[in-house]
Amino acid sequence: MNPYLIAEAAAAAGVTGSFTLGMAGAGAGIGIGLIGAKAAEAVGRNPGAFGKVLTLSMIAMALAESIAIYALIRAFQGF
């Protein structure tokens, strides 16, 4: 499977950025936004749990962001 397939198709359509990173970034953005929304809701329900909710949401955001980091490495490699 040609790894440059998507990059070539995107370049033929006039897109010069990294398509892989675009889609991965969209997924990661949605995931992190959902985590933040649920964290805010949880603290609103139980303001005393702020510390625990913060720790848990930091961990979950780091894990969700790592998918976009994998794609970022691909972007530095050219596709």
Place this chain on the structure above:
Amino acid sequence: MFLHPILAAGLTLHAPRLIDVDAGMTFTGWLTNSILVSIFISGFVIWLCRSATSRMLIVPSPLQNAFELVVEELYDMLESVVGRHMIARTFSLLATFFIFILAANWFGLLPGVGSIGWGEPGEKLGAFHSLPHVATPLLRPTTADLNMTLAMALVFMCFWLYWTLTEVGLKNFLVHLFGVKGGATGVMAVFLFFIFLFVGAMEVISILIRPVSLSLRLYGNVYAGENLLSSMITLGNDLHLPRWLSYIASVTLPVPFYFLELLVGILQAFVFTLLCAVYLQLSTTHDEDEEH
């Protein structure tokens, strides 16, 4: 002892070229720029630990207090994840991961790391050439090297396998992976056997992916952060702003990104350690059956 070949290799006319960005510069074959930094970090952490624990007092000195804080907090947090029966064996490896990765991530923020090195000469300024872009840095944060993070992840996987097998035994381990769960009998058990065999195969694949994701997450975060910082610092130059404006921009523009990299450094160290602890917990909790 190593200084003369290092200096000799550094001062040759043909500076060692980077094959690809992950390879690093090799001085004496194995001594790449990130291994040099990891030697510095290890020496610094060991020196700090020794000087904090050389005279232990009942009323602790500030350095000893800081170390006691770190060790106690790590111990409590990891014990709540891994479990009391595993914490004695696993604490040294997990705490070392945290402290070493933290030191390695934050080392990359010091001035000089990544910006002093060899590269293509630029415009001529008097007797010297300017160096607009450092292609082969002398010092590089050690976790920005995929070799280091992959080594740490693989070492952890070897220890995980050893600890799991010595804790639950080989038969229980295989039953945990491939065994039929849910308590069905008769015809359904035979049918479910093959389904759970397939589920076990998927589980084995996801276990094999763990070192990949552990190493790539840490490597990607630190490498991308380093790239981001150097992009921000050289942004004035790249946009061809007037020289005074690019000086101001290269000092003020990276400041919020430095704070981001501080946060990312400690967060990634924490996530690496916590994920390793969670992987250990997943395969060694044999208390769940006895509590019901």
